[in-house]
Amino acid sequence: MTEHITEYPGTPLKERDFTEGKVLYNWWVPKADYAWDAGVAIGKFLAGLKEGKILGITCPQCGRILVPPRMVCSDCFVPTDHWVEVRHTGTVRMFSITYVTWDMQRLEKPLIPAVIELDGITPGMGFMHLLDEVDRDDVHIGLRVEAVWRPAEERTAAITDILYFRPLKEETS
Amino acid sequence: MSLTERLRFFHEAIAWKGEIPLQSRYTVGVAGERFLRELRDNARLIATHCPQCDYTYMPPRLYCERCFAELTEWVQVPPRGNIHAFTVMHLDLDEEPLAEPEIIAFVQLEGSDGGLIHRLKEVDPDEVYIGMPVGAVFREEREGSILDIAYFRAI
Numbered sequence: 001m002t003e004h005i006t007e008y009p010g011t012p013l014k015e016r017d018f019t020e021g022k023v024l025y026n027w028w029v030p031k032a033d034y035a036w037d038a039g040v041a042i043g044k045f046l047a048g049l050k051e052g053k054i055l056g057i058t059c060p061q062c063g064r065i066l067v068p069p070r071m072v073c074s075d076c077f078v079p080t081d082h083w084v085e086v087r088h089t090g091t092v093r094m095f096s097i098t099y100v101t102w103d104m105q106r107l108e109k110p111l112i113p114a115v116i117e118l119d120g121i122t123p124g125m126g127f128m129h130l131l132d133e134v135d136r137d138d139v140h141i142g143l144r145v146e147a148v149w150r151p152a153e154e155r156t157a158a159i160t161d162i163l164y165f166r167p168l169k170e171e172t173s
Numbered sequence: 174m175s176l177t178e179r180l181r182f183f184h185e186a187i188a189w190k191g192e193i194p195l196q197s198r199y200t201v202g203v204a205g206e207r208f209l210r211e212l213r214d215n216a217r218l219i220a221t222h223c224p225q226c227d228y229t230y231m232p233p234r235l236y237c238e239r240c241f242a243e244l245t246e247w248v249q250v251p252p253r254g255n256i257h258a259f260t261v262m263h264l265d266l267d268e269e270p271l272a273e274p275e276i277i278a279f280v281q282l283e284g285s286d287g288g289l290i291h292r293l294k295e296v297d298p299d300e301v302y303i304g305m306p307v308g309a310v311f312r313e314e315r316e317g318s319i320l321d322i323a324y325f326r327a328i
Contacts, residue, residue, distance in 0.1 A: 011203055018198065024209050024317040025200045032193035040178055043187035071178070157187055
């Protein structure tokens with residue numbers, strides 16, 4: 001219906017009405033600081049990253065290893081209880097190639113976000129990270145990858161303590 | 174069945190800190206614009222009147238909230254009235270203590286059915302009462318803002 005409306009009722013304003021002082025207005029820059037609570041499980045996961053460990057948690061009922069960890073098993077609804085360190089290698093389960101950043105800046109070199117299922121954890125689990133040191137044409141589902149870590153002294157207990165994942169040069173299992 | 178782990182100390186909690194960049198430009202609308210320009214240029218308060226409802230809107234409205242008629246009748250109201258409600262503030266917006274308490278009052282303006290919320294000064298908080306007659310003090314330098322009224326004071 002709206003496509004038939006050529007003229008909207010109201011008092012439209014143009015940018016120059018503001019710059020030329022034709023309209024009175026209030027200018028307000030609210031301070032919108034926030035702190036997002038990571039919670040018990042993700043908090044411990046992030047603290048582990050700072051120490052160069054990837055932590056998962058085991059469900060006592062179904063035995064699944066959850067990475068990223070959750071305090072309650074999403075399948076059994078029972079509290080998870082046993083923390084384990086998992087390996088830093090895994091498999092690409094999903095990926096995307098993007099030439100724009102989150103705030104829509106154009107990129108010369110694409111970002112390749114991917115969901116990585118780490119070795120040893122329950123199939124189907126995984127977390128999102130970036131791939132690098134790889135040509136976009138070589139990325140495929142099933143690509144074997146390893147974590148590249150930020151130097152220990154620069155880590156901040158954030159998911160970015162892992163810089164990115166890169167293709168595994170040679171299997172050492 | 175209870176969770177086997179919980180945080181015992183605040184420092185164990187990890188929080189992701191950030192800031193949302195927000196900017197806002199607020200225009201007061203057609204009636205508000207006319208009200209503020211009159212305030213800026215002539216230090217006068219104007220309201221709109223609905224002849225059908227015999228109701229005078231302050232701050233002015235373009236449409237009657239009772240009968241929805243468009244309001245075209247503008248009237249000047251005197252810059253004085255009575256305190257309808259007030260509060261004494263001891264904290265600022267960031268909840269920091271104020272050096273001196275501030276009084277915010279809703280002033281019912283004479284000759285209108287509405288009024289303005291504004292600061293009340295030159296009066297001790299203990300002496301303020303509902304119904305107290307007050308008048309507006311206009312700024313010398315006005316820029317088209319409600320703060321062109323510096324404050325209200327007892328008359």
